[in-house]
Amino acid sequence: MRLLAISASLPVILGLASGAMAASCGGAVMPDSHSGSLPDLEAPTTANTGAPVATCDASIDVNALAPGDPIPAGTIVVYKAQYRGFLDDGDSAHIAVSHDGVTDSADVSGLIDGDIYFENYIGSGLNGTIDLGIQLSLLEGGSGVGTTNLDSLDFAEAGRTTLISQQASVDSLAAQGMTFVTHLNTTADLLVGDDQPLEAPDSVSLLGALGSHTLGATAHYNLGGGFSIDGGAALFDQEGASGSLFGGSVRYLEPGVNTFRPFAEVGFNAAPGMNLTFSRSYEDGSKDGATVLSETSGSMAGAYVTGGMLFAPDLTNQIAFSGTLMHTWLSYDGYTESFSDDNLFNAEVAGGTGGFDTIKAQIAWTSALSSDLDMTLHAALGVTHATEGVVTDIAFVGPLTGTSDDDIFVQYGARLGWAVTPTTTANVFVNGSSGTVSGTHAQIGAGVRIAF
Incomplete structure (x- = not known):
């Protein structure tokens, strides 16, 4: 079973300004480890709840994360992914993850720091690369101002086929x-x-x-x-x-x-x-x-x-x-x-x-x-x-x-x-x-x- 962890900071703040920001959530890959790091992604504030206020794209070369255990040619691997993050008490948010030609999404509430924000399955494709597009929205801030963020993405192999x-x-x-x-x-x-x-x-x-x-x-x-x-x-x-x-x-x-x-x-x-x-x-x-x-x-x-x-x-x-x-x-x-x-x-x-x-x-x-x-x-x-x-x-x-x-x-x-x-x-x-x-x-x- 291959286990990989990628850390990320994807904050969303509900306030008075408006705007959106997109960036890469890919970071420096450490080839001697099954983990990598992602840079912080600062999103501008917005007063329009429900709008997508933070997005990022990730392309993860799984073989580079584990060069000693490459995925064989003609093989596709599926991973169970867990997105961990933070959401203020009383707030609600929406997360959407695009991958493998589909989009998985959910509304989230009642989190504490480090909780599992979202779970889904993602695939390596035939090229051994996981391609993700993550979109995070703060739907409602209990006090009018709120914050939500993703801290890490952990994924483990669930199965593989040819x-x-x-x-x-x-x-x-x-x-x-x-x-x-x-x-x-x-x-x-x-x-x-x-x-x-x-x-x-x-x-x-x-x-x-x-x-x-x-x-x-x-x-x-x-x-x-x-x-x-x-x-x-x-x-x-x-x-x-x-x-x-x-x-x-x-x-x-x-x-x-x-x-x-x-x-x-x-x-x-x-x-x-x-x-x-x-x-x-x-x-x-x-x-x-x-x-x-x-x-x-x-x-x-x-x-x-x-x-x-x-x-x-x-x-x-x-x-x-x-x-x-x-x-x-x-x-x-x-x-x-x-x-x-x-x-x-x-x-x-x-x-x-x-x-x-x-x-x-x-x-x-x-x-x-x-x-x-x-x-x-x-x-x-x-x-x-x-x-x-x-x-x-x-x-x-x-x-x-x-x-x-x-x-x-x-x-x-x-x-x-x-x-x-x-x-x-x-x-x-x-x-x-x-x-x-x-x-x-x-x-x-x-x-x-x-x-x-």
Whole structure:
């Protein structure tokens, strides 16, 4: 822990004259010590209470104060600062300290000489220099004439971080947005019959899944002439995101019994009004570092086109080969992390909407195992690219934009159906994805489909 003390005299007197004075509150630095001295700053008297009557600027080279213990390159240090001073009994004053692009201020009363006048946190910046602007005002003198002054500034290291660690923490926010998109798109595929045969009777179904908890309903309807529609809605709760999810599609499959038949599909999904939780971890000088959880709200919407070929080698097997292009929008409300001793480098995260482009190739095999059992196995390989980053402003560090690597992922699933009656089928399924950014997301579920 580095402790530094800087002495200063910054008097303010309330009287009859008016005027203001600004000076440097920096003094001669003693390089063999962790302390320095500041020259006295005499302020003129004023009759205008509330006016700024004494100001000074300080630029403190922390490395010069402790040449044997320099701040490493790329490191930012935050200090807890205590400003000690004097205020006549019955008087009140105002202090404002500008630093690191912000201003901290307070009204003060009831001090005795040597009391803590004010406390705040100040940073070294990447250049190892503390830059301060101090402004002192006497708001009220109990007897019409008053005096207030600062005697010393003491500060001790509260924590330190690195630019690399902060950038990685902001990049992780972008990666979490990518994760939400990949996982929700995988779940939304269930709502448009991704684990069902391309050709099926009109039906409605209920489904539920654990892992990424999902409870919903879907429907399939044949329009005639090779056209059909699929749609569904579900409630979901997965890591970091919860809410409602909707999906729909229109598909064309060439009618007939040919061995090869082309098909095409357009569709959408949407998750409005989600509850989102973002987490960020960074080095702060402590053993375990800092981890911050922040809650906000957001929405997702996606649109896609699919084209492919259905291969039917016999009456009991169908294999669908397809490719999909998709664009997804993820929006979220901005939020500001709480500042505390455990989160000295708190982030202000700007809200906005980011875009994600996905391309994937898929294969699905449906087979009638017996007169009352059928299955569908499906797998896909794809990549998602984020077109925008996450814009933040980190206390004592400054603005940083987080970006995510492309997510190279595989999707996989299996469904086994048992025809309980000619119109009712009970299904069990697994559905999931694994990605280089999004990690693994898996669901195990069951459902019932009723044909009509």
